[in-house]
Amino acid sequence: MSILGTSCQSSKEDVKPVKTSEAEQLLLKLKTVPEYGFMFGHHDDPVYGIGWDGDEGRSDVKSVCGDYPALMSFDLGRMEIYGDKTLDNVSLDRIRKEVIEQYKRGGMSSFSWHVDNPSTGKDSWDVSDSTVVKSVLPGGDNHVKFIEWLDKLADYMNSIALEDGTKVPVIFRPWHEHTGSWFWWGQNLCTTEEYKALWRMTYERLQEKGVTQLVYAYSPGSEPKDSTAYLERYPGDDIIDLIGTDIYQFDKDNYVNDMERLLNIMTQVSEAHDKAMAVTETGYEAIPDSLWWTGTLLPVVEKYPVSYVLVWRNARERENHYYAPYPGQVSEKDFVKFYNSPRTLFAKDMNNIK
Known part of the structure; x- marks a missing residue:
């Protein structure tokens, strides 16, 4: 019996495929990538x-190195x-278009979802109520509302398709950073069982x-020791395909030590559970270190079987809130060296990976 109350299928003919062939190919590519290096991603x-803001064909990364990131991520919060549109005031139509274009050029896309607090109507950072996760599970006060939200998400995911109707495969990364307590699904805001049930309900409804x-x-x-x-x-292994971590630099020594610890943990888990692994969010705000890319990030990541490393966004509405270089930024030249490293993969490299 599933958490949504639907019965188990009894015959093989009735069982729907868990993944499209395109999603299976994307997953296989994620597992193959570390043989070549690791993909660079940018939110x-x-x-x-x-x-x-909104310019066609533009990218700060491309303006610096002449190439798009191999992986692009987008957030669907508030959709x-x-x-x-999303919480960052980006139209869903534009995101759809960019995901399709990225797929056509051989790259990948990932979605996170900073979903609003369904109990209070405030954003996902509202942790004033520790019963929110319980409230969206079956029998909870917000269950029906939340299923409606999941259905909106499903409709949008299914609308991202090629001209022939093929649905574009993407990485979906909901309920992230749950080991902290700054989101309503965080460590101190729900029990282990409730968190797992939230994941399973999400997965089963989308299926x-x-x-x-x-x-x-x-x-x-970055909390797990x-x-x-x-x-x-x-x-559970039946749901999860890729394991990751979100970790940012505030102090270099702590960042490198924490990154080493987490990458060691993830390598163990990856091997034991046969999962791809990635640094799903990272970066150094405003990148004040002119040699950060080849002096800090590359040396630690290249030692591990990492599929991709994604840095956060270059905000156009907040001063000094950016994580990738732009023309004239202090780390621009070092980023070009990072780009030219045989271990880093960008969009133009992706069609060479089988």
Whole structure:
């Protein structure tokens, strides 16, 4: 019996495929990538940047090195409220277009979802109520509302398709950084069982709605000290395809030590559970270190079987809130060296990976 109350299928003919062939190919590519290096990713890369917003064909990364990131991520927060745009004021139509273009050029895309607090109507950072996760599960006060939100998400995912109707496969990374307590689904805001049930409900509802083109990512923060802590709220091998971590630099020594610890943990888990692994969010805000790319990030990541490393967005509405270089930024030259490293993969490299 599933958490949504649907009965188990009894015959093989009735069982829907768990993943489309395109999603299976994307997952296989994620597992193959470390043989070549690791993909560089950037959040909201083609939709805005430092000093620009919405320009077609533009990217701060591309302006610096002449190539798009191999992976682009986008956030779907507030799409369940607004219907046509996200919390970062990016239209869903534009995101759809960019995901399709990225797929056609051989790259990948990932979605996170900073979903609003369904109990209070405030954003996902509202942790004033520790019963929100319980309230969206079956029998809870917000269950029906939340299923409606999941259905909106499903409809949008299914609308991202090629001209022939083929649905574009993407990485989906909901309920991230749950090892902290700054989101309503965080460590101190729900029990282990409730968190796992939230994941399973999300997965099963999307499957029910025919969203079988997703590769699912589990993405704790930097808190876990060992594999037991890392896996404490792991939803299960039947759901998760890729494991990751979100970790940012504030102090270099601590960042490198924490990154080493987490990459060691993830390597153990990856091997034990046969999962791809990635640094799902990272970066150094405003990149004040001119040699950060080849002096800090590359030396630690290249030692591990990492599929991709993704840095956060270049905000056009907040001063000094950016994580990739732009023309004239202090780390621009070092980023070009990073780009030219045989271990880093960008969009133009992706068609060479089998």
